[in-house]
Amino acid sequence: MSAGPVGIREAGATEIGADLRHIRSWVFDLDDTLYPPESQFMGLIQQRINDYVVRTSGLPADEAMVVQKSYLHEYGTSLAGLMAHYRIDPHDFLAEVHDVPLDVLTPDPGLRAGLERLDGPRIVFTNGSKAHARRVIERLELTDLFDGLFSLEDADLIPKPDPRTFARMTEQFGVAPESAAFFEDTVRNLEPAHAIGMTTVLVGTRAHESDIPFVDHRAATLGPFLATARLPGDA
Known part of the structure; x- marks a missing residue:
């Protein structure tokens, strides 16, 4: 489903x-969507994941990184790959890898103003843990603006882009896909959203380079995109 004519690009x-x-x-989406990837916050988490893979697999760090990336590509998350190949406690994994400082994250007044323009429920849909999402949203000073949170635990540890997880999220919050927008920095996670009729927005500094047909809109950062979008009630 297409959202209509593409807007004018800025820079x-x-x-x-x-x-x-x-x-x-x-x-x-949460990570690298509600805050810029330039913060390098996800790098801290990736290092914790790599340490976990090293400890679990016994591989050297460089080989463990290759395995971790292959899990991410094949299973959607490193956790799903680890669960497929090793006996681990997924909840311990989530607690350990998300235990990183939040210092590099700062509230963005422009993003907050953009979110405040939106009428209707605002939902965070993440492959991260519930505790991680709540912690990050609070750090970004956006807690009061979100009406729902769908985490990896809510998905029974089945990550995006699995269509079952999209179905469960939309059912839990009563989201009608044809009148919903999904904002995400990972391209492949937008495909199942588009397939069920959601309007898709690819977020990130390289979003404008994408010409993938299941991406309806592109935003380098969310603040300017939301600030200028034509919303319900606009002429």
Whole structure:
């Protein structure tokens, strides 16, 4: 499903004036979407995951990194790959790898203002743990703006892009896909969203380079995109 005419690009990166007048529900990925990847916050988590893979597999760090990336590609998350190949406690894994400092994350007034423009439920949909998501959202000073959180635990540890997880999320929050927008930095996670009729927004500094047909809109960063989008009630 297409959201309509593509908006004007700003500096070749963020669409200005994207037509989202049909949207009633707003679904957001968390990591590298609600904050910029330039913060390197996910790098801290990736290092913790690599340490876990080293300890679990007995591989050297460089080989463990290759295995970790292959798990991410094949299974959707490193955790899913580890669970397929080793006997581990997934909840211990989630607690350990997300135990990183939040110092590099800072609230973004522009993003907050953009989110405040949105009428209808705002939902965080993450492959991270519930505790991690709550911690990050609080650090970003956005807790009061979100109406729901769907975490990896809510998905019975089945990560995006599995279509079953999208079905469970939409059912839990009563989201009608044809009137919902999904904001995500990982391209492959947008394909199942588009398949069920959601309007998809690829977020990230390289989003403008994508010409994939299941991406409806592109935003280098969320703040400017949400600030200028045409919303329900706009002429």
